[in-house]
Amino acid sequence: MKPAAKSAPAQPQPTRLPFSAWWRSGDAWHWYSLFTLTVSFVLIIALMMLIVFASVRYFWPQALEEWVISSGEGESQRLFAYPLRTLQLPDAAATVTEGVPEQQQPQWVDAVMIAYQQLQEQRPQWVMRAVATTDIVRRGQPRSLVLMTLVDGSEIAGYALRWVQQNEVQSWLSTALQPVAAPGDTAMAAAGDAVTGADAANPDEQLGHEPNSLAVDIQQLTKQLQALQLQSDLHWWLVMELHDGSSLPIPVQRVDRLLRVNNMSWKESLRQAGINAWQFLSHGPDHGAPGILPAIYGTLLMVLVMSVLLVPVAVLTAIYLHEYAAQNWLTGLLRAVVSNLAGVPGVVYGVFVLGVFVYGVGGSIDKLLFSGQLPLPTLGSGGLLWAALALALLTMPVVITATEEGLARIPDDLRLASLALGATRTEMVWGVVVVAARPALLTGLILAIARAAGEVAPLLVLGAIAYTEQPLLDGQFPFLHVEQPFMHLGYQVYDFAMQSGHADESIAMAYVTTLVLVLLVVALNLFAFRLRASFVGTE
Amino acid sequence: MPAQSSKPDLLQNSLLQNEPDDVVVSIRQLHVSYRQRQVLQDINLSLRSQHVTALIGPSGCGKSTLLRCLNRLNDLDERCTVTGQVLVNGRDIYAVEEDVVSLRREVGMVFQRPNPFPKSIFDNVAYGLRLLGVSTRSDLQQQVRKSLQDAALWDEVRDRLHSSALELSNGQQQRLVIARALAVQPKILLLDEPASNLDPISMLKLEELIATLKINYTILIVTHNMQQAARVSDFTAFMDAGELVEFAATSDLFTTPKQRRTEDYITGRYG
Numbered sequence: 001m002k003p004a005a006k007s008a009p010a011q012p013q014p015t016r017l018p019f020s021a022w023w024r025s026g027d028a029w030h031w032y033s034l035f036t037l038t039v040s041f042v043l044i045i046a047l048m049m050l051i052v053f054a055s056v057r058y059f060w061p062q063a064l065e066e067w068v069i070s071s072g073e074g075e076s077q078r079l080f081a082y083p084l085r086t087l088q089l090p091d092a093a094a095t096v097t098e099g100v101p102e103q104q105q106p107q108w109v110d111a112v113m114i115a116y117q118q119l120q121e122q123r124p125q126w127v128m129r130a131v132a133t134t135d136i137v138r139r140g141q142p143r144s145l146v147l148m149t150l151v152d153g154s155e156i157a158g159y160a161l162r163w164v165q166q167n168e169v170q171s172w173l174s175t176a177l178q179p180v181a182a183p184g185d186t187a188m189a190a191a192g193d194a195v196t197g198a199d200a201a202n203p204d205e206q207l208g209h210e211p212n213s214l215a216v217d218i219q220q221l222t223k224q225l226q227a228l229q230l231q232s233d234l235h236w237w238l239v240m241e242l243h244d245g246s247s248l249p250i251p252v253q254r255v256d257r258l259l260r261v262n263n264m265s266w267k268e269s270l271r272q273a274g275i276n277a278w279q280f281l282s283h284g285p286d287h288g289a290p291g292i293l294p295a296i297y298g299t300l301l302m303v304l305v306m307s308v309l310l311v312p313v314a315v316l317t318a319i320y321l322h323e324y325a326a327q328n329w330l331t332g333l334l335r336a337v338v339s340n341l342a343g344v345p346g347v348v349y350g351v352f353v354l355g356v357f358v359y360g361v362g363g364s365i366d367k368l369l370f371s372g373q374l375p376l377p378t379l380g381s382g383g384l385l386w387a388a389l390a391l392a393l394l395t396m397p398v399v400i401t402a403t404e405e406g407l408a409r410i411p412d413d414l415r416l417a418s419l420a421l422g423a424t425r426t427e428m429v430w431g432v433v434v435v436a437a438r439p440a441l442l443t444g445l446i447l448a449i450a451r452a453a454g455e456v457a458p459l460l461v462l463g464a465i466a467y468t469e470q471p472l473l474d475g476q477f478p479f480l481h482v483e484q485p486f487m488h489l490g491y492q493v494y495d496f497a498m499q500s501g502h503a504d505e506s507i508a509m510a511y512v513t514t515l516v517l518v519l520l521v522v523a524l525n526l527f528a529f530r531l532r533a534s535f536v537g538t539e
Numbered sequence: 540m541p542a543q544s545s546k547p548d549l550l551q552n553s554l555l556q557n558e559p560d561d562v563v564v565s566i567r568q569l570h571v572s573y574r575q576r577q578v579l580q581d582i583n584l585s586l587r588s589q590h591v592t593a594l595i596g597p598s599g600c601g602k603s604t605l606l607r608c609l610n611r612l613n614d615l616d617e618r619c620t621v622t623g624q625v626l627v628n629g630r631d632i633y634a635v636e637e638d639v640v641s642l643r644r645e646v647g648m649v650f651q652r653p654n655p656f657p658k659s660i661f662d663n664v665a666y667g668l669r670l671l672g673v674s675t676r677s678d679l680q681q682q683v684r685k686s687l688q689d690a691a692l693w694d695e696v697r698d699r700l701h702s703s704a705l706e707l708s709n710g711q712q713q714r715l716v717i718a719r720a721l722a723v724q725p726k727i728l729l730l731d732e733p734a735s736n737l738d739p740i741s742m743l744k745l746e747e748l749i750a751t752l753k754i755n756y757t758i759l760i761v762t763h764n765m766q767q768a769a770r771v772s773d774f775t776a777f778m779d780a781g782e783l784v785e786f787a788a789t790s791d792l793f794t795t796p797k798q799r800r801t802e803d804y805i806t807g808r809y810g
């Protein structure tokens with residue numbers, strides 16, 4: 001080739017092929033396939049980055065701002081707020097002053113959506129509102145602003161003022177001085193009991209223990225807090241200055257964490273993000289803050305029940321198709337039907353199970369066995385069992401096909417060897433073929449789990465719900481309550497993304513839940529891979 | 540290729556005419572075809588107890604197929620049809636009432652390609668024993684050990700009985716499947732090229748093993764190695780293109796072959 005290329009007179013550079021020749025050489029396919037690989041890889045990475053970034057941002061402690069906004073007639077108001085996003089509002093001022101709008105187009109002003117602390121039933125709560133930028137008098141991030149998390153998960157923003165003792169609080173309560181600490185205050189309720197019930201033990205004899213002043217450093221402050229929490233005989237309180245200038249004493253025993261969110265090092269922020277993430281993962285939504293632990297349980301249990309329903313049926317089917325059935329057109333047709341079932345949309349299985357199993361089978365079982373509970377359905381309404389059944393049906397083709405392929409890969413020599421040693425066909429199938437096909441079976445199961453864990457459509461009609469207090473697993477017979485509605489990560493994503501009112505937070509939570517779901521599937525797969533590796537090792 | 544013309548000669552030369560009474564396996568007018576294709580034609584052959592019979596012939600002539608007829612492993616293949624008679628200890632093994640499972644325990648087989656199970660070395664050898672119902676640990680251990688010793692593999696694997704059989708070398712695997720076949724103590728052993736992957740030393744060991752096994756077993760061995768056939772066997776059968784061309788005492792067949800095709804094959808002028 002080379003001498004020919006060199007002697008070609010039309011070629012200015014002998015090392016370069018003309019485009020047509022290069023095209024004909026087929027190298028273009030090399031680049032084309034590389035290109036498509038890169039595109040799909042970049043898309044996947046981008047998707048994962050988006051999910052991870054959104055999740056980290058959700059957990060990362062956000063700066064808590066102090067806002068002063070004018071509330072009309074020269075008055076102003078102080079807020080402790082998280083700015084969420086900017087938006088545009090119709091300009092109320094413009095329309096009011098001019099009376100009749102001259103333009104058809106309304107006037108718009110920039111605004112910021114904030115979540116700020118407001119007293120609701122004497123207790124600080126986060127609320128959302130939009131503030132026009134023209135109304136902002138001042139905004140800043142004071143470094144001494146404290147975010148306090150109570151043990152029940154609720155949060156109080158403010159300035160820590162001082163430590164006080166129970167008797168002080170009592171006198172405080174009796175004098176009408178108290179601005180917030182009314183008897184209705186939930187944060188106060190427990191404390192109030194303590195105050196009135198047990199009289200403070202020698203309040204005047206605080207021997208050196210009394211922290212006269214608050215530590216400036218947050219770590220010191222936390223240490224003080226912990227030391228005071230340990231003094232079980234004395235009831236210490238921390239007085240917080242709230243956004244409206246009022247003071248709220250909080251019993252130290254109810255304080256979980258203190259944070260100066262605007263004055264944290266990178267490391268502290270990271271730690272905080274970790275704590276937030278752990279809180280989110282290890283609690284249910286009943287905790288006051290959002291949490292998805294029951295959804296994780298629900299997903300895992302559903303995948304488990306699904307596998308229990310799925311594996312025996314799929315394996316026996318695959319064995320029959322490959323080991324026993326005569327290889328004729330009928331078997332071929334069955335095989336084609338099975339693999340085409342993989343293309344049926346999930347919701348169809350959901351509706352099928354709902355119609356046939358929930359209303360039909362479940363309803364009949366209720367009449368026969370649980371007639372005492374009627375008209376309340378037991379198995380006659382959606383629940384974990386039925387959802388798992390729908391997913392088992394949905395993923396059955398994958399497992400059957402994978403197992404059958406595994407069976408086909410086992411050399412006939414092994415079957416013959418087993419028979420030649422005097423094995424019956426059954427002994428041959430179970431003692432050699434199935435044992436050798438375990439890795440393939442697990443591969444099928446991995447695919448099935450990956451598909452099932454992320455499938456939401458059938459669950460919508462089969463008992464997945466956004467919130468339930470009934471645990472699936474408990475100490476009461478039969479321990480695993482498969483007939484109950486359940487929480488599920490995939491459904492939570494759907495719910496957070498589509499149905500919730502608090503758009504900003506719930507979109508972020510949808511991302512976080514997605515990340516958890518993806519990680520859960522990865523973890524399940526890793527587990528199955530390890531299991532498979534241990535099987536392959538014996539081959 | 541000369542066709543069926545040799546048949547009268549064959550019958551005259553064969554041992555069939557005056558069949559000795561220690562015949563264990565006797566094959567009569569066996570025809571085998573896959574789909575429509577004849578693979579074995581009119582095979583008549585007798586194996587004598589406590590003798591080694593070697594089966595030689597070019598590749599694809601039907602040796603393995605013949606072996607599979609003797610323990611009915613062809614049954615699995617729907618496309619394979621077998622006609623004729625195979626008598627094992629006087630029983631027609633293709634009769635309806637024949638118990639295939641016990642037949643296969645009686646007629647052990649070592650395959651052309653080593654095919655250990657994807658299990659441990661120990662479990663491979665114990666597989667047939669467990670099927671037989673041997674379940675006590677000590678019995679299993681003792682019999683596995685004996686089989687491995689007989690197959691000249693014990694010394695190499697005694698320290699790793701519980702590692703995977705697939706980690707063994709090809710030649711070791713071959714001896715392992717021999718041990719596996721020996722473990723169930725068949726009366727008749729069918730060996731399909733058992734030495735194809737062995738080094739000269741292991742091959743000699745195997746030949747010694749065959750010589751000792753001969754005392755208790757009836758052995759049919761397929762080999763492509765003329766010297767080996769001459770060394771280990773008492774009788775030799777030469778097959779070509781699905782026919783049994785010549786069957787005689789080994790010393791006769793290699794020194795004074797009666798058929799032209801046999802002579803060509805053993806002197807290397809085949810094809």
Ligand SMILES: Nc1ncnc2c1ncn2[C@@H]1O[C@H](COP(=O)(O)OP(=O)(O)OP(=O)(O)O)[C@@H](O)[C@H]1O
Nearest residue numbers: 573578596597598599600601602603604605616651
């Ligand atoms: N399962 C099968 N289906 C179809 N034809 C087969 C099958 N097994 C063997 N045959 C055919 O039968 C003939 C004999 O095959 P066989 O395996 O018995 O040969 P062989 O003598 O053992 O050869 P080798 O020495 O190479 O092992 C071959 O032509 C082969 O193509």
Ligand SMILES: [Mg+2]
Nearest residue numbers: 602603651731
């Ligand atoms: Mg062969």
